[in-house]
Amino acid sequence: MSDGQKKSSPSPVSVSARFLTADYLLPISAAPIANGAIVVDGKKIVAIGTKSELAEEFTQIKVEDFGEAAIMPGLVNCHSHLEITAMRGFLDDAEADFYSWLIKLTKTRGERLTEADVKIAALAGALEGARAGVTCFGDIGRFGVAGFQALKTNGLRGVVFQETEFSPIDETADEDFKKLTDKFLELKAGETALVRAGLSPHAPYTVSRKLFELITDYAIKENIKISVHAAESNQETDLMETGTGFFADIYKNLNLEWNAPRSSSIEYLSQIGVLRAKPLLAHCVKVSESDIERIEESDSRVAHCPKSNAKFGHGIAPLEKFLRRKIRVGFGSDSVASNNNCDILEEARFATLVARSAANGSRFLTATEIIEAATLGGARALGLDREIGTLEVGKQADVIIISLDNVAQQPIHDVYTALLFASNARDVRLTLVAGEEIYRDGSALKIDEAEVKAKLREISAKMRE
Ligand SMILES: [Zn+2]
Structure with a gap:
């Protein structure tokens, strides 16, 4: 990141800021953005735009590109x-x-x-x-x-x-x-x-x-x-x-x-x-x-x-x-x-x-x-729309990324219909809450999923006794 900082004078963000991009970004408060990107710093959203716009502005952050996927509010x-x-x-x-x-x-x-x-x-x-x-x-x-x-x-x-x-x-x-x-x-x-x-x-x-x-x-x-x-x-x-x-x-x-x-x-x-x-x-x-x-x-x-x-x-x-x-x-x-x-x-x-x-x-x-x-x-x-519900600068970074590249979702003519009529929970790749990653690509990041499932099986056996 220090290399980037030397090359230009990017918008200031902390070292932990993240730059997420995908083929589609749905702010919900505005029309979808093709090749959209979002910059998250700490708990909040600090920028929304196209990948190319934000790449010029935030040269210091590593780009995480999710490809054929949709970035949207949780x-x-x-x-x-x-x-x-x-x-x-x-x-x-x-x-x-x-x-x-x-x-x-x-x-x-x-x-x-x-x-x-x-x-x-x-x-x-x-x-x-x-x-x-x-x-x-x-x-x-x-x-x-x-x-x-x-x-x-x-x-x-x-x-x-x-x-x-x-x-x-x-x-x-x-x-x-x-x-x-x-x-x-x-x-x-x-x-x-x-x-x-x-x-x-x-x-x-x-x-x-x-x-x-x-x-x-x-x-x-x-x-x-x-x-x-x-x-x-x-x-x-x-x-x-x-x-x-x-x-x-x-x-x-x-x-x-x-x-x-x-x-x-x-x-x-x-x-x-x-x-x-x-x-x-x-x-x-x-x-x-x-x-x-x-x-x-x-x-x-x-x-x-x-x-x-x-x-x-x-x-x-x-x-x-x-x-x-x-x-x-x-x-x-x-x-x-x-x-x-x-x-x-x-x-x-x-x-x-x-x-x-x-x-x-x-x-x-x-x-x-x-x-x-x-x-x-x-x-x-829930009365929480000042904090969450859309991707807008200043709001909490409750952000998800849904893959759209499964053959069961292809081809994509319209991102909204692809999400609603051809996608489900198992297409989710990333879940961020207040900027913190809690799930990614099959892995729960905050708890031991195998342990929870094992205990749940024990409980279910007891229920059927
Ligand atoms: Zn109920």
């Missing part, structure tokens, strides 16, 4: 449950009956798995994300510390939403709130620049009205991000609107009194004030036009999880309507127990196909707007 997975990664493929025999699915999940998590097991599972899930070009997670954790540590250990960015326990009655709300905030404050104390803590009142049908109100007031006062599962299934709608069906039967069996609000989940969340906190609403499958208006007017956000919804047979959330109204929507894998993977390119592809099909051609989502939703959209949904 993908954002705005709804995951990393802590149940060990359940991948374990609940499929029960998913035709949502009740059996929930019971098998809860029993296994409670009786078979230790805290250490859950932490290993979360670590594996976070690594799966890093390998898939996910640089930022919105993770929900009943055992929040597992996801929190997993993101930190893998060098990932994210918000971990500490989830409520089953807490459907007002009488215990103060106690429930105390339990939740104790766990949240523990996470909060361990926050870093990359990993932050939020709160997740689980869903309108498992959290009492009083607890919702306590959490909302606290979140608004303390500026805490919250995420809620909402309008996911017909069973939820039945309980909320008529006090009948699957969940009502469970409550009857548990001798719990449940007064149906006789409104939709979104209407209910609006009525009791939760939408004031601009929550990230996961699913929003069962939403009416007026529900969508409420989401838009309150500036609530949506985590769209089409594969999980389809795998359960829950239906299709109206992505095209969310996008038309400029609602902040990103993609979520949900847990790998109901997906069964964390591959945001695949999620985005599936989202596009089902949205086009469901809209009967009335609106045709484009590859460009969907790739934007998978990056900037997710960042906006």
Whole structure:
């Protein structure tokens, strides 16, 4: 590097600065750049342009050329449950009956798995994300510390939403709130620049009205991000609107009194004030036009999880309507127990196909707007778009590089369609978070992948005993 410095007077950067180039660069905030390049210094992006422009400006930095590939902002997975990664493929025999699915999940998590097991599972899930070009997670954790540590250990960015326990009655709300905030404050104390803590009142049908109100007031006062599962299934709608069906039967069996609000989940969340906190609403499958208006007017956000919804047979959330109204929507894998993977390119592809099909051609989502939703959209949904989501000078260097040279992707006529319709997680070559390389060409750089996989196999054997 000192040679370069003698030859000219390049723009000043530190000795650790990196110059990455490839046939395509997608800033997302602007049109793709052919033969594009990015200069990363420390945690931030310091230059974007063509390879030739930046090569003249930064003569002192070694050029790393990825050839036929796309450099783009990291993908954002705005709804995951990393802590149940060990359940991948374990609940499929029960998913035709949502009740059996929930019971098998809860029993296994409670009786078979230790805290250490859950932490290993979360670590594996976070690594799966890093390998898939996910640089930022919105993770929900009943055992929040597992996801929190997993993101930190893998060098990932994210918000971990500490989830409520089953807490459907007002009488215990103060106690429930105390339990939740104790766990949240523990996470909060361990926050870093990359990993932050939020709160997740689980869903309108498992959290009492009083607890919702306590959490909302606290979140608004303390500026805490919250995420809620909402309008996911017909069973939820039945309980909320008529006090009948699957969940009502469970409550009857548990001798719990449940007064149906006789409104939709979104209407209910609006009525009791939760939408004031601009929550990230996961699913929003069962939403009416007026529900969508409420989401838009309150500036609530949506985590769209089409594969999980389809795998359960829950239906299709109206992505095209969310996008038309400029609602902040990103993609979520949900847990790998109901997906069964964390591959945001695949999620985005599936989202596009089902949205086009469901809209009967009335609106045709484009590859460009969907790739934007998978990056900037997710960042906006998590309220992190000032820091990430696009490749722009001054933003955090959350950058991925996706190879386009597999015969299954060739030829490339348009980079957006090649990425959306012909690429997947396994094409990712490099994942950088805040300038730090966490995955490259098959190798995890922050954790021992072989060890994590070996432990996961031990855990799965124990689960099947
Ligand atoms: Zn979920």
